[in-house]
Amino acid sequence: MAVASAVLEHLLDVTKCKTLFITHYPLVATELEKKxxxxxxxxxxxxxxxxxxxxTREITFLYQLTKGLAKESFGVECARLAGLPESPGGDEIEKKLEDLRIMIDSMTLSSPQDTDA
Incomplete structure (x- = not known):
């Protein structure tokens, strides 16, 4: 997450070029959007x-950019749409990974932030 944050901050602050930056780290996106x-x-x-x-869920991707962060990742649904075989427990694994990501994000948000004087 630190590398993604540093790269994006460099692009915003130093390079100042238009960039499409895709990440699965919502904390990076939200913190830098504030800054x-x-x-x-x-x-x-x-x-x-x-x-x-x-x-079961059926996801239909609309191919339209919308403001804000996605509420969740659709890795399993994308695999289904691509015709990949389902693995036993795939949904459970995805749920556990999502719960872990939320826990890490909440821990990161609640930890003291370094400030430069």
Whole structure:
């Protein structure tokens, strides 16, 4: 996460070039958007979500940029759309990874921030 943050901050502060920067670290995106509100905008691809009778989700990607961060990652759904075989426990693994990411993000947000004098 530190490397992603440093690279993006360098692009914003030093290079100042237009950049499409894609990350799975929402903390990087939100913190730098606060620091560089005129230069950085968080966007995600819009989607619709339907729950089938059997409880499975059906995601339809709309291919439209929408303001804000995506609420979740759709790795398993993308794999299904690509025709990859489902692995046993894939949804459970994805849920555990998402819970871990949320826990790490909350720990990072609650830790004291270094400030330069």
């Amino acid at each position: 560089y509100p005129q230069a950085l905008e968080n966007l995600h691809m819009a989607y619709t979500e339907d729950v089938r009778v059997d409880g």
